Amino acid sequence: MTVSRRDFLKGSGALVVTFSSFSASGFATSFITAQGPFDTHPSHIDPKKLDSWIAIAGDGSVTAYTGKVDMGQGMITAQTQLVAEEVCVPLNRVKLIFGDTSICPDQGTTSGSQSTPTNFNTTGLAQAAATAREALVAMAAKRLGEPADQLTVSDGVVTGKSGHVSYAELIGSKKFSLELSPTAKRRTPAEWKVLGKPVPSLDRPALMTARFEFVHNVRVPGMLHGRMVRPPEVGATVASVDENSVKQIPGVVKVVRRENLVGVVAEKQWQAIEAARKLKVRWNPGPGLPQRATFFEGLRKKPSRDALLVDSKDVENQLARAKSGLKASYVYPHQMHASIGSSCAVADVTGDKATLWSATQSPYPTRSVVAKLLNLPLDNVRVIYTRGSGCYGLNGADAVSFDAAVMSQAVGKPVRVQFSRQDEMAWENYGSACVIDQRAGLGADGAIVAWECETWAASRGGRPGYEQPGNVITGVLLGFQPEPITPRAAVEPTSELRNRSNLAPSYVAGCIGGKCGGSGKVRSERVLSHTVEGPFFTGPLRSPLRIQNTFAHECFMDELCVQAKADPVAFRIQHLSDTRLVDVLKAASEKAKWNAGPPHSRAVSGQ
Amino acid sequence: MPESGMPKIPLKVNGRTETVDVDPGTPLLFVLADELGLRGPKFGCVMAQCGSCTVLVGGRIVRSCVMPVSAVKQDEIITLEGLGSPEKPHPIQQAFIDEGAVQCGFCLSGVVLTAKAVLDQKPNATEQEMSEALGGVLCRCFAHVRMLKAIRRYAEGRKA
Secondary structure, three states, rough: OOOOOHHHHHOOOOOEEEOOOOOOOOOOOOOOOOOOOOOOOOOOOOOEEEEHEEOOOOOOOOOEOOOOOOOOOOOOHHHHHHHHHHHHHOOHEEEEOEEOOOOOOOOOOOOEEEEHHHOOOOHHHHHOOOOHHHHHHHHHHHHHHHHHHHHEEEEEEEEEOOOOEEEEHHHHHOOOOOOOOOOOOOOOOHHHHOOOOOOOOOOOOHHHOOOOOOOOOOOOOOEEEEOOOOOOOOOOOOEEHHHHOOOOOOOOEEEEEEEEEEEEOOHHHHHHHHHHHOOOEEEOOOOOOOOOOOHHHHHOOOEEEEEEEEEEOOOHHHHHHOOOOEEEEEEOEOOOOOOOOOOOOOEEEOOEEEEEEEEEOHHHHHHHHHHHHHOOOOOHEEEOOOOOOOOOOOOOOOHHHHHHHHHHHHHOOOOOEEEEHHHHHHHOEEEEEEEEEEEEEEEEOOOOEEEEEEEEEEEOEEEOOOOOOHOOHHHOOOOOOOOOOOOOOOOOOOOOOOOOOOOOOOOOOOOOOOOOOOOEOEEEEEEEEEEEOOOEOOOEEOOOOOHHHHHHHHHHHHHHHHHHHHHHHHHHHHEEHHHHHHHHHHHHHHHHOOOOOOOOOOOOOOO | OOHHHEEEEEEEEEEEEEEEEOOOOHHHHHHHHHHOOOOOOOOOOOOOOOOOOEEEOEEEEEEEOOEEHHHHOOHHHHHHHHOOOOOOOHHHHHHHHHHHHOOOOOHHHHHHHHHHHHHHOOOOOOOHHHHHHHHOOOOOOOHHHHHHHHHHHHHHHHOO
């Protein structure tokens, strides 16, 4: 039996939707997502210098360095291809090292799908690799006594009329001592030998045969095991710790306490778990959680930081003139990243030096925060990115790295900290809970004439960046505060059209000052967001606020289809201008054996 | 129990005999990962809910995070690294490599070893039976479709 998607939808009645009275409230501006810093800081590795990115060994093999990291998204394979292409060597002659702050340049955080644009466009790795090739060709021109533009390069060998010379002969093991050239010419797609061709991801054989080293597998000589003892509730503080309660457990090395951060270090992991379970800690209660029944409505009433992303300024007019209208409110709960493996990190803090094996997406920012927490000079801290289990945004990877660093400093020995499932699930930075109000009007022809979307997102902390330890639980336990949400009214959007932001529906092309954007066709549009303080730590989940808003947009689109008596796939395609989205919809509806036709009316109004 | 009183426990792992010096109540996962340095079984939920710690014990699928090491006795333990090497992967590992059935890779012990054990028992297991067997094995990256393709490829290959 084949179940079509339509049958499935027919059978599943539950929809988390409330249709409530619509309140037209004030409009405002400027939205800052919890995506975290795309910026970078100056460091001991100068990104302007070619030697910071590329080295050619005596055997002609190429080592490249990037600050972006591979968490399983396959970035490292694509960027190894990039280096091979631009330097003109075979793929297997390139080794790309990533995320080690002792040797890789600072490229901020690996987030927001920015690793490819950062390194493939006009800066970063691509520019470095193209600079290296041009420099090598210039050296060869000198050596062969021929003009550079008459030479060809292939497989790490430069060939002219009078002969050829290899990269190894030209520079092997020596430094370039050059700056990155902003004019270095990239190889064109027509010239590509390595790029644009499918390559199996380079980590596959090691992953499949369990030779791959996850951060959970890192073992350092003399390493001890740490386990955290987290508060029983949000905002609880330590009243007292009874160290005697774990004295009888074999292998216990130390009960660590700093401010409200409590943990146990033991020789073996199982002993640390036993000790953490048995350690008697008295906690002062926290302020308690908001009432569940009024939580979402409460978000609307909080002081908020507002952003008006798009405002075509004719929404009210268009809605007033529309043949029919629809409004709906959607609520979306806090949602966990729920990584399959609870987060883990290994820290070796001895004397005034610290080395950290961490699955953070932000090696340099983490280095900066760890230096701050341990009161060490920045250059004495080394962060080595080591993959954790898939994180999909911001799981406990940063928090556990800070925990491991503090615990290791407390005992003066390497410490591995692995969160319990409870530590991870209770204290990770969840996806924000949201309330999303939607309003739209349909014209006489049944098409959408205007769309308004207003979102309230509960927020607390986020990526710690370079200096905000309090954006995750460990920092707060150590006495830091989350980055404050300063209430602010929205200002009129002007130059920057945020129509493709994570909050805007896909079906709009709202204009500001005559400039239109977006992936859709609805020209009358207003998107307003409110960031408000929430009780739980939050962070990007997949992409910041995208999943919450997409849920509301697509649910609302289905309701509009009912109102317009239109086929939900055709109605969506009718309102899209982005051909890629249209193709995705067509492909998905074909695969789902979509049975076109107007949707069955559902009794939803007033519920 | 004081450290010195811990009995030495012999284990057969991936064709070798190892002796470990731990509390007999220690879950097998901690022994394999911490004492023997094996990378196959992973610390997932450590509550027998995700499958990432899966090993085969006497050919049976076991969640090593909840099995005390003392319960293993004479049975041979096979971990994901015990199946094959990067140079010479087991055919099921090769099928996963060929299909690119992985993203972060954390769940692979559960997926690969469960599928192998099912097919060892029942070479003609249906897709339905395979899906049911894998129902309790989580993959948070959502590589399921490719994984099922890889398992199909392996199942067909071993029949040929």
